[in-house]
Amino acid sequence: MGKQVALSFSGGKDSCLALYYLEREGIEVKCLLTTAWKDQQTTVAHDETRSRVQEQAERFGIPIHFIETDFYTYGDDFVFHIKEMKRRYGIDGIAFGDIYLEGHREWGEQIAGRAGVEAVYPLWSDQAKVPALLRDFVSLGFRAEVIKTDPEKLPVSWEGRELDASFVSDILTYHDVCPMGESGEYHTYVHDGPIFRKGRFTV
Structure with a gap:
C-alpha cells in the first residue's frame, strides 16, 4: 500500500x-485538516464558513477535521491534530498545497517533524512553472470562484470571478502577482471538479 x-x-x-x-x-488521502479561528469559527486565511468546507469534504467522500486555533497556539494545535490523525488513521505524512515559497515549506516540514510524519508537497515547483499549474487547474475541469482579494495586488471587483481561460489571461498581465496567489493575492472556493464524487454543483 502506498503512502497514507x-x-x-x-x-x-x-x-x-x-x-x-x-x-x-496513488497516495491515499485519509482525512482533511482545516484550521479555523476559535472566535470567528471561520477558516484561517480564507475566512470561509466551516459548513461550506464540510460540504466539499462530503462530496469528496473524505473525513474532515477542524483545528480550532488562534494566532498564539497555531503551530502546537496543528501538531496535536496531526498526531491524532496518525493515531486514528495510521497516516505517515501530512500534505500541503504550497508551491514555491521556501518559508512555507520550512514551516510545514518543522510541524511534520514534530508530529513524527513526513511533509508532502505534491504541487512543489519552480516559480516559473506556476502559470502551467493554473492552466492545468482550469483544463482539468475544476470550477472555482474568487472569494477574497488583496486590494493592494488585485481589484476587489475580481471577487466572484470564475477561474477560467479569461481569468488566466488577465492575471498573467499582473507581473508582480503570483498566478496561483501563493502570497495571498487572492483566495478561492472550489465548487466542482474531477475530485468531486458525490453530486455536482449547479448554478
Missing part, C-alpha cells in the same frame, strides 16, 4: 489541486 496522508485543506484551488495530484500518484 492527511491533507491540509482550505477549500481553495491549491488544496483541491493537491488532492487531485496526490490521488493521481
Whole structure:
C-alpha cells in the first residue's frame, strides 16, 4: 500500500489541486485538516464558513477535521491534530498545497517533524512553472470562484470571478502577482471538479 496522508485543506484551488495530484500518484488521502479561528469559527486565511468546507469534504467522500486555533497556539494545535490523525488513521505524512515559497515549506516540514510524519508537497515547483499549474487547474475541469482579494495586488471587483481561460489571461498581465496567489493575492472556493464524487454543483 502506498503512502497514507492527511491533507491540509482550505477549500481553495491549491488544496483541491493537491488532492487531485496526490490521488493521481496513488497516495491515499485519509482525512482533511482545516484550521479555523476559535472566535470567528471561520477558516484561517480564507475566512470561509466551516459548513461550506464540510460540504466539499462530503462530496469528496473524505473525513474532515477542524483545528480550532488562534494566532498564539497555531503551530502546537496543528501538531496535536496531526498526531491524532496518525493515531486514528495510521497516516505517515501530512500534505500541503504550497508551491514555491521556501518559508512555507520550512514551516510545514518543522510541524511534520514534530508530529513524527513526513511533509508532502505534491504541487512543489519552480516559480516559473506556476502559470502551467493554473492552466492545468482550469483544463482539468475544476470550477472555482474568487472569494477574497488583496486590494493592494488585485481589484476587489475580481471577487466572484470564475477561474477560467479569461481569468488566466488577465492575471498573467499582473507581473508582480503570483498566478496561483501563493502570497495571498487572492483566495478561492472550489465548487466542482474531477475530485468531486458525490453530486455536482449547479448554478
